Amino acid sequence: MKPGLSAKQALALRRHLEAGLPRVSRPYQALAERIKGNEHRVLVQMHRWQAQGLFRRVGLVLNHRALGFTANAMLVLDVPDALIDEVGQRLGRVPGINLCYQRPRRLPQWRYNLFCMIHGRQRDQVEAQVQALLQEQLLSDLPHQLLFSSHAFKQCGGRYTPSPTGASLHG
Amino acid sequence: MDDLDRRLINRLQLGLPLVRHPWQALAAELDSSSHELLDRLHELLEDGVLTRFGPMFDIERLGGAFTLAALAVPEDRFDAVAEQLHALPEVAHNYRREHRWNMWFVLGCATEHAVAETLQRIETLTGLPLLNLPKEETYHVGLYFPA
Numbered sequence: 120m121k122p123g124l125s126a127k128q129a130l131a132l133r134r135h136l137e138a139g140l141p142r143v144s145r146p147y148q149a150l151a152e153r154i155k156g157n158e159h160r161v162l163v164q165m166h167r168w169q170a171q172g173l174f175r176r177v178g179l180v181l182n183h184r185a186l187g188f189t190a191n192a193m194l195v196l197d198v199p200d201a202l203i204d205e206v207g208q209r210l211g212r213v214p215g216i217n218l219c220y221q222r223p224r225r226l227p228q229w230r231y232n233l234f235c236m237i238h239g240r241q242r243d244q245v246e247a248q249v250q251a252l253l254q255e256q257l258l259s260d261l262p263h264q265l266l267f268s269s270h271a272f273k274q275c276g277g278r279y280t281p282s283p284t285g286a287s288l289h290g
Numbered sequence: 291m292d293d294l295d296r297r298l299i300n301r302l303q304l305g306l307p308l309v310r311h312p313w314q315a316l317a318a319e320l321d322s323s324s325h326e327l328l329d330r331l332h333e334l335l336e337d338g339v340l341t342r343f344g345p346m347f348d349i350e351r352l353g354g355a356f357t358l359a360a361l362a363v364p365e366d367r368f369d370a371v372a373e374q375l376h377a378l379p380e381v382a383h384n385y386r387r388e389h390r391w392n393m394w395f396v397l398g399c400a401t402e403h404a405v406a407e408t409l410q411r412i413e414t415l416t417g418l419p420l421l422n423l424p425k426e427e428t429y430h431v432g433l434y435f436p437a
Binding site for chain 1 (some may be wrong): 299302303304305306308309310311312313314324325328331332337338339340341342343344345346347348351352358360385386387388389391394419421422423424425426427428429430431432433434435437
């Protein structure tokens with residue numbers, strides 16, 4: 120067992136990380152100073168959390184609209200229950216599909232059980248991309264719809280204290 | 291935004307190495323300097339191109355309950371209903387989509403019970419039927435936007 124932080128220090132570290140990683144050349148040294156720990160132990164704790172799946176990576180959240188990704192589409196498909204895992208895993212591997220989830224049907228109002236998110240710069244390009252990928256995957260015959268978003272009203276974290284903010288939130 | 295900004299964004303989407311001198315490691319890869327990369331990162335956050343830099347916590351591992359829900363809102367009430375949802379702190383994202391089910395939002399609450407309560411409150415508040423579509427299986431999560 121490598122030396123780690125005390126439980127109290129680990130909690131304090133997590134709180135500091137809610138605000139993001141310090142933007143300095145030695146961020147883990149900076150964090151260590153704030154929690155009265157040392158850099159090595161902070162890094163050990165970070166690796167441990169990553170291995171446990173508490174976070175996937177030290178990365179970023181992009182304002183995808185600012186980058187020109189304004190054509191944001193939700194592809195929904197009605198997949199036979201017996202095939203859902205196979206189709207979900209297959210579509211999840213297709214480049215360009217950013218998120219892929221199974222959700223429940225709500226009959227008779229809603230028949231679709233597989234949800235994929237696709238972000239593009241132009242709507243017609245996203246439409247063509249979706250048609251092409253469904254054909255390639257031999258899934259064009261499945262009932263499906265493409266729901267483009269025309270406006271984002273609110274983009275922020277929900278309320279889920281005591282958890283840190285900055286998590287990926289896809290419902 | 292220039293080529294270095296784009297390369298920095300693309301590289302950071304894959305994750306900053308978990309080492310003592312992460313920026314030195316990245317500077318070598320991107321043929322730049324730690325100082326330059328940190329300046330760029332700072333500007334991208336200031337300009338709002340990036341909204342967060344740091345560990346991307348898996349919210350479900352931290353506890354908390356979430357769902358995706360949709361409302362079919364009559365066109366003449368759309369803005370008013372959007373305002374009603376906006377006032378609820380549990381509503382995280384809210385998108386207008388071109389469909390009969392035209393309002394799609396994510397709820398983030400501390401518990402499953404709070405999610406159910408909030409959905410009930412939204413139905414009462416709006417008088418509209420609601421689709422509750424919680425995630426049942428995750429096949430892929432890999433947001434990546436080539437800058």
